[in-house]
Amino acid sequence: MRYRRERMAGGCYFFTVVTHNRLPILTLPENIDRLRQSLRREKQRNSFEIDAMVVLPEHLHCLWRLPEEDTDYSGRWNRIKRYFSKGCSVVCPTVSASRLAKREYAVWQRRFWEHRIRDDRDWRTHMDYIHYNPVKHGYAGSPAEWPYGSFKQCIERGLYEPNWGANGMVEIEDIEAGE
Numbered sequence: 001m002r003y004r005r006e007r008m009a010g011g012c013y014f015f016t017v018v019t020h021n022r023l024p025i026l027t028l029p030e031n032i033d034r035l036r037q038s039l040r041r042e043k044q045r046n047s048f049e050i051d052a053m054v055v056l057p058e059h060l061h062c063l064w065r066l067p068e069e070d071t072d073y074s075g076r077w078n079r080i081k082r083y084f085s086k087g088c089s090v091v092c093p094t095v096s097a098s099r100l101a102k103r104e105y106a107v108w109q110r111r112f113w114e115h116r117i118r119d120d121r122d123w124r125t126h127m128d129y130i131h132y133n134p135v136k137h138g139y140a141g142s143p144a145e146w147p148y149g150s151f152k153q154c155i156e157r158g159l160y161e162p163n164w165g166a167n168g169m170v171e172i173e174d175i176e177a178g179e
Contacts, residue, residue: 007071012117014126018109024057038084052130054149061130081108125173142166
């Protein structure tokens with residue numbers, strides 16, 4: 001089956017990427033380091049910008065901007081996931097025959113969910129969604145408390161006040177995030 005993905009050269013995209021069987025492996029310190037290495041490695045080889053990101057135990061959300069002439073976010077995710085998987089400290093114990101036949105690691109779901117950002121309002125909605133996600137899932141009382149995300153860098157860039165999202169003071173437009 002072929003999946004149709006919307007591609008726009010130089011586009012900005014929101015992604016949700018989920019671990020295989022939703023194993024909670026992404027906040028183990030060694031796996032956070034490996035994920036950072038994987039992203040850094042791919043950015044050096046195939047440029048892109050990360051506007052925002054949050055990593056939760058079994059999934060992550062992020063906003064990327066591709067270079068003006070580029071549409072290949074799928075290839076980037078493929079390489080990031082492959083590099084991460086080769087050094088991941090935990091691999092799912094149940095591996096399907098089709099994964100074995102393709103020599104795939106059972107670390108990630110095969111696909112990911114993407115949404116092309118259409119305008120400034122859409123971008124802000126997804127930024128807020130990303131940063132409020134740890135609060136939504138009960139991992140933190142505020143976005144500033146969660147250590148595995150870009151919220152603090154966004155405060156430094158003037159995009160958020162430090163207390164944004166504390167005490168449930170945030171209304172975020174509902175989005176389909178592939179969760």
